[in-house]
Structure formats: structure tokens, C-alpha cells
Amino acid sequence: FSRVSPIMTSVTETSNELTNDLDVVSPLGIVRLLRQCDAQLFAGWREHPGIFDAITISVLSSFVSACKDLFTTEGGEISTKDVKIVLSGAGTSGRLAFLLAGSFNKALEEQGHSPCFSYLIAGGDKALIVGIEGAEDDVEGAAVELKNTIHGARAVAYVGITCGLSAPYVASQLAYLLDAQERDSNVRIVVAALGFNPVHLARGVRVEGWDRSVRDVIERTATPGHTISPDPKAPLPSSSSSPQGVAARRFVINPIVGPEPLTGSSRMKGGSATKILLETAFATLIHNIMQKKDESIPSIVTRLLQHYESISRATYMQAEVLAQLVNRAGTSLKAGITHGANQEERGHVYYLAADTLGLLGFVDASETVPTFGAALTEMRGFVMDSGDRSGWHVLGNREGDLSALGPAYHIAQGDFVNEYLPHLNDHDTVIAILEGARPHPHLVTLVDLIRKGKAHPFIALVTVGDTPAPSSPLVSLPSNNNNHDGDSSLLKQIRDHLTPLVDATLTVSLPYTHLLPHVPAFTELSLKYILNAISTGAFVQQGKVFQNRMIDLGITNNKLYYRAINIISTFAKVDADRAQTCVLRAIYDLETDTIPDSVLNSQVSEHLKVAHAKPPPPRIVPIALLLASGRYRTVAEAQNALRSEPIV
Numbered sequence: 001f002s003r004v005s006p007i008m009t010s011v012t013e014t015s016n017e018l019t020n021d022l023d024v025v026s027p028l029g030i031v032r033l034l035r036q037c038d039a040q041l042f043a044g045w046r047e048h049p050g051i052f053d054a055i056t057i058s059v060l061s062s063f064v065s066a067c068k069d070l071f072t073t074e075g076g077e078i079s080t081k082d083v084k085i086v087l088s089g090a091g092t093s094g095r096l097a098f099l100l101a102g103s104f105n106k107a108l109e110e111q112g113h114s115p116c117f118s119y120l121i122a123g124g125d126k127a128l129i130v131g132i133e134g135a136e137d138d139v140e141g142a143a144v145e146l147k148n149t150i151h152g153a154r155a156v157a158y159v160g161i162t163c164g165l166s167a168p169y170v171a172s173q174l175a176y177l178l179d180a181q182e183r184d185s186n187v188r189i190v191v192a193a194l195g196f197n198p199v200h201l202a203r204g205v206r207v208e209g210w211d212r213s214v215r216d217v218i219e220r221t222a223t224p225g226h227t228i229s230p231d232p233k234a235p236l237p238s239s240s241s242s243p244q245g246v247a248a249r250r251f252v253i254n255p256i257v258g259p260e261p262l263t264g265s266s267r268m269k270g271g272s273a274t275k276i277l278l279e280t281a282f283a284t285l286i287h288n289i290m291q292k293k294d295e296s297i298p299s300i301v302t303r304l305l306q307h308y309e310s311i312s313r314a315t316y317m318q319a320e321v322l323a324q325l326v327n328r329a330g331t332s333l334k335a336g337i338t339h340g341a342n343q344e345e346r347g348h349v350y351y352l353a354a355d356t357l358g359l360l361g362f363v364d365a366s367e368t369v370p371t372f373g374a375a376l377t378e379m380r381g382f383v384m385d386s387g388d389r390s391g392w393h394v395l396g397n398r399e400g401d402l403s404a405l406g407p408a409y410h411i412a413q414g415d416f417v418n419e420y421l422p423h424l425n426d427h428d429t430v431i432a433i434l435e436g437a438r439p440h441p442h443l444v445t446l447v448d449l450i451r452k453g454k455a456h457p458f459i460a461l462v463t464v465g466d467t468p469a470p471s472s473p474l475v476s477l478p479s480n481n482n483n484h485d486g487d488s489s490l491l492k493q494i495r496d497h498l499t500p501l502v503d504a505t506l507t508v509s510l511p512y513t514h515l516l517p518h519v520p521a522f523t524e525l526s527l528k529y530i531l532n533a534i535s536t537g538a539f540v541q542q543g544k545v546f547q548n549r550m551i552d553l554g555i556t557n558n559k560l561y562y563r564a565i566n567i568i569s570t571f572a573k574v575d576a577d578r579a580q581t582c583v584l585r586a587i588y589d590l591e592t593d594t595i596p597d598s599v600l601n602s603q604v605s606e607h608l609k610v611a612h613a614k615p616p617p618p619r620i621v622p623i624a625l626l627l628a629s630g631r632y633r634t635v636a637e638a639q640n641a642l643r644s645e646p647i648v
Contacts, residue, residue, distance in 0.1 A: 010201050012164040016259035019548040023540055028323035030537040035316040037261040041273055042309045045258030049228050051305055056255045059228050061298040063251045064285050066190045070155035071289055078289055080108060080116040084153040087119050089161035090136040090169045092267040094121025095128055095363050096274050102396060104282050106518035111290050118149050122169040125399035129366045129408050139172035139210045146173040155188035163270030165195035165202035171217040178220050181246045192251040193221050196270055200231035227252040263549045267367045268532050280304045283515040287474050307473050307512060314510050315526045321506045322533055328429050328458050329534050330541030335427035347427030351381040354440040357433050357527055358383030359395055362411050364531040372544040373552045376408050382416040384442045428457035435523055436463055437470040437513045439491040451501050460504040465513040465523045472514040551621045555611045561604050564621050572628035582624040587611045591634045
């Protein structure tokens with residue numbers, strides 16, 4: 001038996017001291033703790049450089065300037081034709097790459113320019129919903145995907161998003177482009193790694209099947225003066241010089257925003273910081289080039305970051321109402337435990353929204369599966385129809401309609417109506433999301449259908465951006481259909497109709513909704529805070545979190561098996577052997593501490609097969625924790641305790 005150390009040196013894997021009691025505070029307490037953690041996005045964390053530090057503004061501005069040079073043709077014209085800006089990542093990072101690439105392409109087309117943004121996600125479009133095993137570690141496939149994406153481009157800007165500076169998928173693509181730069185110093189390639197650890201805390205273990213670690217690649221990318229949080233042993237940049245040649249086109253954008261409120265869950269702060277930084281950079285780029293304004297790049301960057309901070313404050317001003325939704329969502333999910341195995345009695349949470357808000361909904365819901373070990377059906381998100389387009393056709397992903405892959409990929413409005421609405425029950429919660437600047441009448445139809453059904457689920461109406469017209473701090477935006485009065489009337493009609501039908505309303509007033517045309521970045525960020533709070537708070541109440549750690553994880557590989565043992569050892573304050581005994585008892589339903597030789601002599605892979613075969617939810621780690629506490633003698637006693645009170 002080899003014990004894994006519980007000590008984590010990576011900032012992104014460290015426990016946040018603010019949320020040690022996340023699992024025992026009230027729903028309002030959960031929202032307030034999340035508010036404090038999200039404030040670290042802007043206030044910074046400990047002694048490290050944060051988003052508002054001068055070095056961050058400088059590096060981000062230099063990156064924008066380097067990208068700007070790529071648009072200049074040999075004749076001195078500004079053109080996006082044959083330029084590729086590639087945003088790439090695994091998991092949440094890849095999903096955000098998809099969201100941002102689509103939004104900025106629409107903004108460019110609005111202004112008469114060729115779209116130039118592309119996205120890559122480890123595992124392809126299937127990973128927009130369900131994580132694809134092994135895709136993040138496929139270094140050969142990652143390089144091939146990038147090579148195919150940039151083929152024929154006259155200039156390339158690449159951003160590899162890896163919140164912990166740990167993804168081999170991104171490291172492989174970075175290495176491919178760094179090699180290209182070094183083969184020809186005149187090649188027009190800008191390379192950036194985006195993450196939230198200092199360079200020296202990037203993942204240092206050699207990648208399986210490769211001759212280097214992620215840290216090796218990040219250190220190659222890190223250039224003095226173009227790196228926000230360098231290795232403290234690296235040479236300091238000279239105040240009288242700036243990077244030259246290839247070095248001038250390499251960046252590590254890594255402000256330290258502090259540990260996640262839920263340890264290691266980079267879908268939360270890491271995802272928000274990714275969205276804020278990349279939208280700031282590329283909105284500044286497009287505005288500076290296409291609008292031909294005189295305002296300096298650092299000035300625009302600083303101004304936009306300040307607006308993002310105001311969005312965070314505006315959203316959390318509604319903490320009390322948001323807490324009510326967190327509480328109700330938790331009540332729904334707890335019904336899945338306390339009412340037994342009958343599917344009709346289990347509670348669920350459903351998000352209904354249009355366009356990119358719908359995308360954020362199904363992404364938030366789908367990410368609860370790896371984060372909390374949730375069933376695919378516990379939380380679902382659906383995208384409202386847009387004209388004659390539905391589901392995946394609304395989102396415009398590269399691989400098209402994925403609904404044939406199975407129920408997990410059924411995200412359309414019609415899928416909700418046909419597959420879920422007939423089975424709604426009184427324990428369910430439906431979150432109907434309305435964008436004030438683009439009110440969607442289909443929500444009225446859906447809420448009417450729900451209320452005409454036999455069940456009486458809880459329905460909440462969430463309005464983000466309480467304004468009838470889009471607004472931006474950069475440009476003047478036309479109201480929808482150039483008819484401000486009509487939009488105002490439609491928004492009022494929808495809300496007047498829905499308000500008597502719903503059980504709760506949450507309305508967030510924002511100072512601005514958009515960055516650019518078709519880029520409702522501020523509305524999206526506000527909704528992301530709301531959805532992250534609802535899903536995290538709901539699963540905290542269901543007992544999937546101990547202190548601020550995800551403990552109800554699925555034990556699906558060797559690493560997670562030893563992580564489970566480490567969790568038990570750390571929190572129950574027992575040695576590794578005792579922790580392993582409790583984990584094995586939970587896996588094999590053994591009623592005493594006497595472990596049969598047949599189990600003790602089995603390989604870890606055999607334990608994983610047994611764990612995987614258990615009926616959901618297996619709750620292996622919570623059961624093992626209760627056994628290790630000494631208060632429960634048998635697995636059955638621990639299971640009964642968890643049914644009556646799911647929080648460990």
C-alpha cells in the first residue's frame with residue numbers, strides 16, 4: 001500500500017480557508033462564502049499578483065498588442081482573413097473556449113469581417129457534455145488537432161487554457177507551436193498559456209507516453225516581462241528592455257485568484273477568471289482595431305476589468321433571494337436520497353434558457369457529474385428554440401447535432417417537453433432563465449405547460465440584466481429589432497404573465513449587459529455566478545461535500561482510489577491502513593473490519609470494477625468516513641445514517 005500525501009502545493013488544489021465550513025452553514029451562508037471567494041478574483045490572494053496588479057494589466061495588454069500585429073497584411077491593411085485565433089482546453093476550459101469563439105466570431109461578422117476564432121476541446125464536441133476518458137492525456141492527438149485547425153493560416157494566435165497549468169492536452173499544443181517558432185523566428189505565431197498557478201507549481205510529473213512534463217512546457221513559454229506569476233527563481237525582467245524576437249510572442253497569463261471555494265473545482269473561480277481575462281483581451285483587440293479608437297490598450301483593459309468587478313457585486317446583491325433557490329434545489333436533490341429508489345419520487349433540477357445562457361445552463365448541470373458523482377438526470381439544462389433552429393443547431397458547434405449519441409445529449413426545448421415534462425413531480429425544481437435584453441417568449445409556453453400538468457414542481461424565474469435593451473461600455477448597441485419600445489413591451493408582457501405562475505423570482509440589474517454586439521459577456525458572467533451557486537449549494541446539502549472538499553467522487557481509476565484513502569485518513573485522523581480497510585468495506589459491503597484475503601490480494605483494478613458495478617449512488621467515501629469515525633459499526637448503519645441526514 002502506498003499512501004498519497006494529503007499536502008497540496010498547487011494553489012488551484014489548495015483548500016480555501018474561507019470555506020472550511022461550507023458543508024454546515026445555511027444556504028444563505030453558502031452564498032455568502034461563495035461571494036467572498038469570488039471577490040478574490042479581483043482583490044487577489046495573499047501576496048500573489050492578482051487581476052488588478054500592474055503586471056497583469058501589462059502582460060494582458062502586451063498579449064493584445066502582439067495579436068493586433070497578426071491582423072496587419074503585407075500591404076498594411078487590417079484584415080482577419082486567413083488569421084486563426086485558437087482557444088483550447090479540456091473540460092470546463094474547452095467548453096469556455098467553445099462559448100467565447102462563437103461569440104467573438106459573431107461580433108466580427110456583425111462588423112463585416114471574416115470570423116477567425118476557433119475552439120478545441122479534448123475529446124471533441126462530445127466533451128461539451130460528458131468528459132471523455134483519456135482525452136486530456138492524449139498528447140499526440142492534441143498536436144494533430146491543432147495542426148489541422150491552423151492549416152493554411154497566414155498568422156496564428158493560440159491560447160491554451162489550463163487552470164492548474166496541468167493539462168497534457170494543452171501542453172502538447174503549446175510545445176508544437178513553440179517548436180514552430182524556434183524553427184523559424186519569423187513565423188507569425190503568438191502563444192499563450194492561461195492558468196492560475198505560479199509557473200513553478202505547474203504539474204511537474206512526466207506525462208505518460210511523452211518525454212516531458214507540463215511544467216517543462218510552461219517554463220519554455222514563460223518569458224520575463226510576459227509572465228504574471230513566474231518561478232521566483234527565474235531572472236527578473238530588466239526595466240529598460242522588453243522581450244524581443246520569439247520571446248515577444250510568448251505569454252503566460254497566470255494571475256493568482258486563490259483556491260476554489262470547493263477544493264479543486266476549477267469550473268468555479270477558474271472558469272470565471274478565464275472568461276473575464278479572455279473576453280477582456282479579445283474585446284479590447286476587436287475594439288482597438290475595428291473601431292480605430294484612440295484610447296490606449298492598457299486603459300481599455302483596466303476599464304473592462306473594473307466593469308467585471310461591478311457585475312460580481314451586482315449579482316451578489318441578490319444573495320438572500322439566491323439563497324432561497326439554493327435551498328430549494330438542495331431540497332429537490334435530497335429527495336433523491338430520502339425517498340428511496342423510486343425514480344418518480346426523486347427530485348431533479350432543470351435549467352431552461354435561450355442561446356448562450358442555455359449553453360451555460362447545460363454546462364453547469366453536466367459538470368455536476370464528475371464534480372459530485374451526480375447521476376446524469378439529477379440536473380439538466382435545455383436550450384430554447386431560436387426561429388426554426390433547435391438544440392445543437394442553435395449553438396452551432398463544429399460537429400453538429402449530437403443528440404443521436406444518447407439521452408445525455410438531448411438538450412433541445414423539444415427534448416424537455418417530450419422526455420422530461422411528462423415525468424415532473426412535486427420534488428422537482430425548474431429554473432426558467434430570462435435575458436432582459438433578449439426576452440424569449442418560449443419560456444411562457446413552457447411554464448404554461450408545466451402548470452397545466454398534474455405535478456406541482458417549484459418554478460423560479462431568473463431575470464439577468466433587468467433592461468429591455470442591450471448595453472455596452474465600449475460601443476453603442478441597437479436595441480433588438482431596432483425597436484426599443486417593442487422590446488420593453490415584450491419583456492413586460494412576459495414577466496407579467498410568468499410572475500403569478502412561479503414560486504420565486506430573482507432579478508439582477510446590471511450596469512451593462514454586453515461587451516460587443518452578440519457578446520453578452522456581463523449577462524453570462526452574472527448567470528454563471530448564479531448557476532454555480534445553485535448547483536454547488538444543492539449538492540452540498542445533498543451531502544456530496546465534506547468541509548470544502550468533493551468527497552462523493554466516483555472511484556474510477558487508480559489515482560481516485562488512493563485519493564479516497566487519503567481523504568479518509570486526513571479527515572477521520574486514522575492511518576492509511578485503517579483508511580484503506582474502511583474504503584474496502586464500503587466497496588464490498590463488508591460488515592466487519594476483517595477483510596478476506598481474496599479482497600486484500602486483489603489488484604486495485606478489481607476494486608474499481610466492484611465499485612463501478614454498485615447501484616447509484618454508491619456513496620463509497622461518505623460511508624467509509626462514517627466507518628472510520630468509529631460511530632458506526634456496519635455498512636448498513638452508515639447507509640441508514642446517510643439516508644436520514646446526507647451531510648457527513
